[in-house]
Amino acid sequence: MPARRGAAYLDGLHDDRQIWIDGERVADVTRDRRLGRGVRSIAALYDLQLEPSRIDQMTYLSPTSGERVGLSHIAPRSIDDLVKRRNMIRAWSEWSAGMFGRSPDFLNAMVMGCAANPEYFANNAPAYADNIQRYAEQVREQDLCLTHTLVAPQVNRSVHPDHQAGGAVALRVVGETDQGLLMSGARILATLAPASDELFVAPAPSRSYSGIGNPRAFAFAIPLATQGLRLICRESFDIGRSSFDHPLGSRFEEMDCTAVFDQVLVPWERVFLYGDQEYCSAVFRKTNIFTHAMHQFITKNWVKAEFVLGVATLMAEAIGIAEQLHIQRLLGEILNAALTLRAFIRAAEADAAPGPGGVWAPDNETLLTARSFFPEVYPRLVEIVQILGSSGLANIPSEASVESPELVDDIEKFFQGAAIGGKERIRLFRLAWDVACSSFAGRQVLYERYFAGDFYRNVAAHYVNHDKRPYTKMVQDLLTREPAALPE
């Protein structure tokens, strides 16, 4: 089956998955009042890839079936392929204003990256290389939508996850059968799970366990609708309001879930790593798998910063502050962020190199730096929107008031902007509120701080793993060099 349309994707979600929200089991995620509009926005992304004017930008010919498949699945063979993939990612990100952290391209790039490193999986066990390559092909050819989960529930971070609540919390292997592994316990935080076809369970790189035969060392994937798998959602930020009232929440609720496994059977052919903790702990450090994922999400972050710049610029113009020097300084800060992200992406592509099997990856060091940059910058961008908007972000009547015949004169007179009518100013400022103040906005800040791991430990790990010798040598060279001698 080639690249899917939205309708085919929605059809695929009609199964007996266990999605729990507000104490209820969801009957149909495509129609649920809390989840359905977000799910349908993902469907719109699938439609976008097959629009006649975009199909060449969004798809390529599958190396196995010859059919058109999504470009985020591509195994890049050149810098040109990386640029094509990035342009595809940009198109999906522009459509979603960078607010879908987990559009399917994120895991498409990561699963392709796994398949591009077969030796790594084969070294754990030869069958695992075949398993991951077959799986990546299935994801590409069926255009599946994936969620993933890496982390043990918080419970008590002062003890090892193996020992949380007597060892009964973190996901672990509780049995082996002829058919596969039996899994019990829980993992966080499966973003986009209700809208996904499959759950990819990867080892957390930062949580090192030890030993061979470790029941907590594994990587695998299973359908969302697997017996014994329950997904427990947070409350939804789509509370059914109009797109005028909640411009982002009504469109881009991607949902975060705890995945609970209750004697879940993982078939052997879906096991990618198992038992040897060495391979699990190092999978993202010793391969370029995560590099491909970073190429996706740094591109998304670049678009997100551009979107915030667009919102902030329109706000400043709307209320006549765009000529103030200190406002321009704030807007320039957002511009700097957007252009820095662009520079990271372009540098990572310019310094790309072929990896195992001749599959090209962008420069890892550049993308690791970009990964550390955004969690510090995004909260500041949101703060700037708050500073620009001031009372305008609290003074935003809902659509019902805007449309009320009794209030129409008040709305146009007292809510107008410098060069914009009252209704249009409220529409714009409600969007700014959803970027900077609403519960949707708060979750976006939290997401950018943490979705790619703990910022503090990421920066520290990058420093520890980076070769500092050229820098220390430069210092030592200077210390041992005699200053120029003055003429006698």
Ligand SMILES: Cc1cc2nc3c(=O)[nH]c(=O)nc-3n(C[C@H](O)[C@H](O)[C@H](O)COP(=O)(O)OP(=O)(O)OC[C@H]3O[C@@H](n4cnc5c(N)ncnc54)[C@H](O)[C@@H]3O)c2cc1C
């Ligand atoms: C909105 C959102 C969506 C997410 N989506 C996904 C997803 O789809 N898939 C997925 O796998 N994960 C997802 N994550 C989870 C993400 O991977 C984790 O949040 C991240 O790895 C940090 O782990 P934690 O949240 O358990 O924080 P914790 O490890 O519990 O840390 C909490 C605080 O304690 C500090 N701390 C804890 N332990 C230590 C330590 N040993 N040393 C120093 N400081 C410590 C941290 O610095 C932090 O400030 C998501 C997170 C968020 C917020």
